[in-house]
Each structure stands twice: as structure tokens, then as C-alpha cells.
Amino acid sequence: MLINDDVCLLLEKSERVNGSTLSLTRCLILTLLAYFMDGIQYRELKAALKISDGKLISNLNKLRELQFIEKFEEEIDHKKIDVYTLTENGRKELKRIIEWMKFIKKVAKEDGKCQLILTK
């Protein structure tokens, strides 16, 4: 396939990805929730991502608003704990991001000449 076709596909695929999910924190949350299918407790996410409550809550709320994740309350040792899980929409979105990233890698790798120019 010609490099120009790859570029065209890269641009096309980027239109399918929701720009709101393309942040390190949001991608990480989606990926972790895809791995831990049972769900992750809020306090576990906070410990893993090492970010402030404000930043974590705003990212979780945005992903919930986009219907990529769901929240449910679980009673653990007589305390109400929020647990998050990935929705089917979230799983599809993560798949689109991965496909798009694979294309970035492919385009950047194949154009050897361009890399040569960049390193000079």
C-alpha cells in the first residue's frame, strides 16, 4: 500500500475517535477497566493513577457522560464504595483508539525518508 493511502486512512480513523477520550488519564482509565472486567473501586483507581481526587473525579465524570463507563455503589466493610466498570460503548471506543494508534505507528515507521529528515 502506498504511504499516501495510509495517511488518508489515518485521517479517516482519527475522525472516528472521540477527541475527549484522548488524554493519558482517560486512556488509562479505559484500559484498566477493560483489563479488570469485574470493576475497579474508586480508591483503587486513585492509588494506581496517583492523581488528585478532583482530577480523577472530573475524568471519571466525563467518561460517564460519554457513556463509556458506569458507576455502581458497593458496600464494602459497612462503607459505601464507588466501583467503576467499562460499558460496551467504552469497549468499542478503546478499540477505535487502539486501531488509530496502530496506524500512527505504521505511518511513522513506514516513512523512513521522513524519519531521516527529522533526525537531521
Added chain:
Amino acid sequence: MSTNLDKVIACLRCLGLRPSMHQYKWRFLTQKTAFLAKALGMDISYSFTIYVSGPYSRELNCDYYPFENKTKINNLQTDYVLTPLDISILERIKGCSDLYENQSLMESTSTIIFLMKENHQYNDENIFSSMRRLKPHIRDTERIIGLTKAKELLFKDEYMTEEIAREMEEWDRIDS
């Protein structure tokens, strides 16, 4: 041939548990039970991660994810026959029944056992600092009790030297 999932179901049955896999709590306890049984010597080949919700096995998660397997676990259906070694391991876990009443203690104990198994050179101080980093939401009291429980579960008869036996006898006398 029995699968790993069959072995896990046999563990739950032997421990006298009545799982309900549509509940988060039971998926949590199934994961931790499978880990404890494997860590104490049962032949279960699931691999576990310590991070985020760990000890946690993605393979086990994938095995119980289908509806029919959740039902199989809820009904404790298994063809696996526990060996005498399996039973002795599960008896030890049964001896720490409070783990099933306190999820934070279960999380603390299983995490500490994972750390002890993976890092033989770790002392109590190393374990506490790793726990603070990995599970800051677990309270100090649960970490301390978790460490005691972990040592209790990993204790082997051959560790009982005459010196320890004498010391324990003295403590028993104080109680009476």
C-alpha cells in the same frame, strides 16, 4: 479433565461458601480465594497481578465471565476431587474465617502473601512500605492484622522449633 475453574469451585465448596457471582463482593472473594489456594501450594495455573485490584487473575476473570460459568460457580458444580494436600491448605484458610467477613483484611492479607512470595528478602518494614504504596486505602490496623494472618497462613510445621514451642507454651500459661 478438571479445569482450573473446577479447582476454584472445589475450594469455594470446601470452604463452605455460597457464592453469588453477579455480586462484586463474590467475584472479589473468588479471586482472593483462588490466589490464596495457589499461593499456599494448590496446583492452580492462573497467573495473578498485584496491581490495582490485585491479587487478581485476568484468566480466572475470563473463565467465570460467561453466564453459564457464573451459574456453575453459584451452584458449586465441579468434578474436581480435592487431594489431601488441597484439603490441608483449605483447612488453613478456613482457620482464618474472618478474612471472609472483612474484605479489607482479605485484600491486605492476600497482598502481603503476594509480596512475601515474590520477594523472599523482604522484611516487615519493606512489606509495610510496599503496602502503603500499592494500597494506601487500607488502614494501618488492617495492614498489621493482615501481616499476622499472612504469617499464620504461610507457617509450616517444620518451622516449629523447640525454642518457639517453649515460648508458645509460656504464652499459653499466661492465658490460663
